[in-house]
Amino acid sequence: MFKIQTLNNISVRGLDRLPREGFEVASEMSHPDAIMVRSADMHKLDIPASVKAIGRAGAGTNNIPVAAMSKRGVPVFNAPGANANAVKELVLAGLFLASRNIGPALDFVRKLDGDDKAMHEAVEAGKKKFVGFELPGRSLGVIGLGAIGIKVANAAVDLGMEVWGYDPAMTVNNAWKLDARVRRAVSVDDLMSRAQFVSLHVPLIDATRNLVNADRLKLLKKQGVVLNFSRAPIVDEAAMVEALNANTVHAYICDFPSVMLKGHPRVVATPHLGASTGEAEENCAVMVADQLRDYLETGNVTNSVNFPEAVLPLLPGKTRLAIVNENVPNMVGQISTELAKGKLNIADLLNKSRGDLAYTLVDLDAPPPESAVAAIKGITGVLDVRQVAG
Missing domain, CATH: 3.40.50.720 (NAD(P)-binding Rossmann-like Domain)
Structure with missing residues (x-):
C-alpha cells in the first residue's frame, strides 16, 4: 500500500x-x-x-x-x-486581442453613457481609434519549442502567419511535431529582428530572466507585440512599459498582472489563466x-x-532494485560486485545519468538478502535503494 x-x-x-x-x-x-x-x-x-x-x-x-x-x-x-492546448488557445486569443485592439476598445465601450442614440453616435465617432490589422502575412517569433511552443507555431502557420522559431535545446521528438513551414532563427536577437509578434515559451531560469529587455525590444518590427504566458520575470517590465510609452511597442499581452502594468492602455494582463x-x-x-x-x-x-528518463520493462518473476546515486565513475561496478557477493544473478540492467545524478534499475533472478541491499546502501555516493518488485 x-x-x-x-x-x-x-x-x-x-x-x-x-x-x-x-x-x-x-x-x-x-x-x-x-x-x-x-x-x-x-x-x-x-x-x-x-x-x-x-x-x-x-x-x-x-x-x-x-x-x-x-x-x-x-x-x-x-x-x-x-496543459499545452489550453495555453495555446490563450496565446491565440492574445494575438487577436493585440491585432484588433480589443482591450482598449472594451474599455471605451464600458465608459459609454447616455441613451442608445448617444451611445451609437459615440461608437461611430470613436471606433476609428481602434482600427486594427489582420494576421495573415504578419510575422510571429516563438521562443521555446516545447509542447506549447510547437502548438502555437503550428497554429499560427495555419492562420497564414510567417513563423520563426528558436530553441537551442529542441528535442528530436519535438522537431518531428513542428510544421515544416516554421522557419529557424539562429538566436534570440535574430528572431526578435524578424518578428512583429513574439511569443515566449521558456522556463524561468537564470538564463531567461529578463530575456526580453530594452535592447531586444528595439529589434522588434513596427507595431511589435510581445506575448508572455510563461513567467513574468522573463520580460523586463520596466523596459516594456518604457517601450509602450514611447510607442515603439504596440502591445504587451501577458498572464501576470502587476502594479507597474495595471491600467496601462496597451497592456492586457490576464490573472494567470494559461492552464486554467x-x-x-x-x-x-x-x-x-x-x-x-x-x-x-x-x-x-x-x-x-x-x-534521467529510465524505462525498463519488468520481466515476470524477477526482483527489481532501483538505485539512485551520485554520477561518479565505477558506481555500476561497485553495485554489481555487491550483488555478486550475494550470489545474485543480474537478468537485466539499465543505467542512466543526468547531471550530478545517476539512476540504475537492476532486475535479479531472486530476491536479494537484506545484507546485499545494506551493502549497496553503504556504497559512498548511493542516495537511495528501493526494492520495487518481487
Missing part, C-alpha cells in the same frame, strides 16, 4: 488512476510515500524522509525544492504538454498520477525534471 499526500485539490480523474487496492490518498497523513501538488509552496515545508517522489500536476516546478530533493535521491515529476481549464487540470493530474504510480510500482522514470 502506497500513501499519497495531496497538497492541493487534484482532479478526481487523476486520482482515479491510483487504484484503491494499492494506494491510500489523503490531504493529511503521516509518512507519505509520495506527494502530489499543484501550486502549494513546498519550499516552506518540512518534507518527510519517507517521501520517495513528488509529482507536480502542471509544467513548472518553481514551487518545489528540486535541488534539495535531488540530494535526497527523490525524483520530481511534472506534466509537460498536458477543466480539461488541462484533468490532463495534468492524469499524467502525473500515472508517472508516480509507475515509479513507485516499477521504478520507471518518465517526465522527471531532475532524474
